[in-house]
Amino acid sequence: MKEIKIHEVGLRDGLQMESEPVPTVTKEQWSEMLIDSGLDILQLGSFVNPAKVPQMADTDELFEYFKNSKKNRKTLLSCLVLNEKGLERAVNADADMICMGVSASETHSKKNTGMTTDEALERIIKMAIESTNLGKMVQVSVQSAFGCGFEGRISEEKVINIVRRYVDSGITNISLADTAGHAYPEQVKRLFSSILELSDKINLACHFHNTYGLGMANVYTAIENGVTYIETAFGGLGGCPFTKIAAGNVCTEDFIHSLHRNNIRKDINLEKIIAVSKYASGFFVKELPGLVYKTGGLKY
Amino acid sequence: MKEIKIHEVGLRDGLQMESEPVPTVTKEQWSEMLIDSGLDILQLGSFVNPAKVPQMADTDELFEYFKNSKKNRKTLLSCLVLNEKGLERAVNADADMICMGVSASETHSKKNTGMTTDEALERIIKMAIESTNLGKMVQVSVQSAFGCGFEGRISEEKVINIVRRYVDSGITNISLADTAGHAYPEQVKRLFSSILELSDKINLACHFHNTYGLGMANVYTAIENGVTYIETAFGGLGGCPFTKIAAGNVCTEDFIHSLHRNNIRKDINLEKIIAVSKYASGFFVKELPGLVYKTGGLKY
Secondary structure, three states, X not given: OOOOEEEEOHHHHHOOOOOOOOOHHHHHHHHXXXXXXXXXXXXXXXXXXXXXXXXXXXXXXXXXXXXXXXXXXXXXXXEEEOOHHHHHHHHHOOOOEXXXXXXXXXXXXXXXXXXXXXXXXXXXXXXXXXXXXXXXXEEEEEEOOOOEOOOEOOOHHHHHHHHHHHHHOOOOEEEXXXXXXXXXXXXXXXXXXXXXXXXXXXXXXXEEEOXXXXXXXXXXXXXXXXXXXXXXXXHHOOOOOOOOOOOOEOEHHHHHHHHHHOOOOOOOOHHHHHHHHXXXXXXXXXXXXXXXXXXXXXXX | OOOOEEEEOHHHHHOOOOOOOOOHHHHXXXXXXXXXXXXXXXXXXXXXXXXXOHHHOOHHHHHHHXXXXXXXXXXEEEEEEOOHHHHHHHHHOOOOXXXXXXXXXXXXXXXXXXXXXXXXXXXXXXXXXXXHHOOOEEEEEEEOOOOEOOOEOOOHHHHHHHHHXXXXXXXXXXXXXXXXXXOOHHHHHHHHHHHHOOOOOOEEEEEEEOOOOOHHHHHHHHHHOOOOEEEEEHHHOOOOOOOOOOOOEOEHHHHHHHHHXXXXXXXXXXXXXXXXXXXXXXXXXXXXXXXXXXXXXXXX
16 A cells, blocks of 8 residues: 555534534644644645634634644645635645635536636636745645535546646646545546546545445545545544535544554554544534544554 | 345344344344345344344244245345254254354354364364255355454464365355454455455355444455455444444445445345335434435435
């Protein structure tokens, strides 16, 4: 197995679906514990309209909190932006990595941005190039890449064409996101292997939700097919607005536990991530979808 | 993907951990619904000491109930036996397929049978040959093949040697069971690919528990490495006595849903299995670990 990098998105994708607001000080504690675990990338939040997503209103503040510890930190701090305004805030916040993307679903794209996929793509590519020119590490994504809660099937050719446009624009950190959790292993294999044929410069990331029970199977299929950056959320938090039940992200500590079973990424401290999930489970007063924070990890 | 066969074990492995006894008439209804769905093999129960496992006390009665419908039934009815007494009952019950096995863990073997793995293996091989001579389809297994709740690591060489003894005795339907849920994808790949090198006559089956969140990932890795018979339980029922939380089997309807996504085994009726899980969820008055019975399946 190639080296696997973990991109923790629980503070963003995990929290934005929770109605109980998480105080900034609690987010700071969770972030510190996650950074302390040795995770590769931590997404602190998104720079979006606070009126629309109140859980993300303090993203600037969180970046400010971690500004001074930057040079002692191995973990990169990332954020998600949706538009130029968000990008400006991300640059001002001095985020290490800026994530942005388009939806392969026209309906999803229209609902989120008021634009067609093509229009949104033009804009995102411009933003990505601008960020790169400012010396920022950028990751672009294709949302709803494996299916859409509104439209159902998404053409694989369409997804590949979006990725081709990214690559042609010189952007090579590319994530495919299974926003609604529709992905299945054979599809994951087809899409990622087709994409790797486009260029050998691409760094592939994946982002799966466990709506139908396939999250972890899709992650392992992605790894088998060249993906190295895995986006997960502590506790398996998160949910997709297009399904009736809350279906979380693939769970960070469950995934890291599986890597440890295979003697990989032992540099990441599992216990520290488990502690965050236990804290979050207590905070939300509910059981989270993850398993290892309940069972504890195997010690051999 | 090769043809995949489903062996439903919820009525046995799913129920034996439940404290609420399921009336025989309810088991008959669930069995009829499962048979009706077109599943390949249905394990009706085990022939064990009713004093020790009260949930399995009515296995003879269940086989009796389905005796007359045998010739109109596509689904094979299987059972688990632990010893000669159980085997005699299974033969009398006219089970289509008889399952038996040994544990690769000495501690687990001693606790279950009072015998070492080697002693238990001799006995099981004798029983398997006897059953085959009686015209029965037999499946032998290696329990705790991927790790043990008591011992931790289980030597892969030991597992392979047990399988070699089975193969040398002419028994070729072989299942590896992850009794405690310790398996991880790379290990699954190593073990099954090593086993397939022993003989090209082996029909491989797998049985995974989701204790640490890897059940489905292990199933797909097993399929990639030559396994065709997948043992699952409706609703993801089941639990392993060696872990602190109830960790079920891989969920039948979640797995079948994933096959349908890939246009495979569309001959199996997903809705009928979902109906059983809903019924069972109501019966036990709890949420089961499966997801698709709650979300419904994707329709495209």
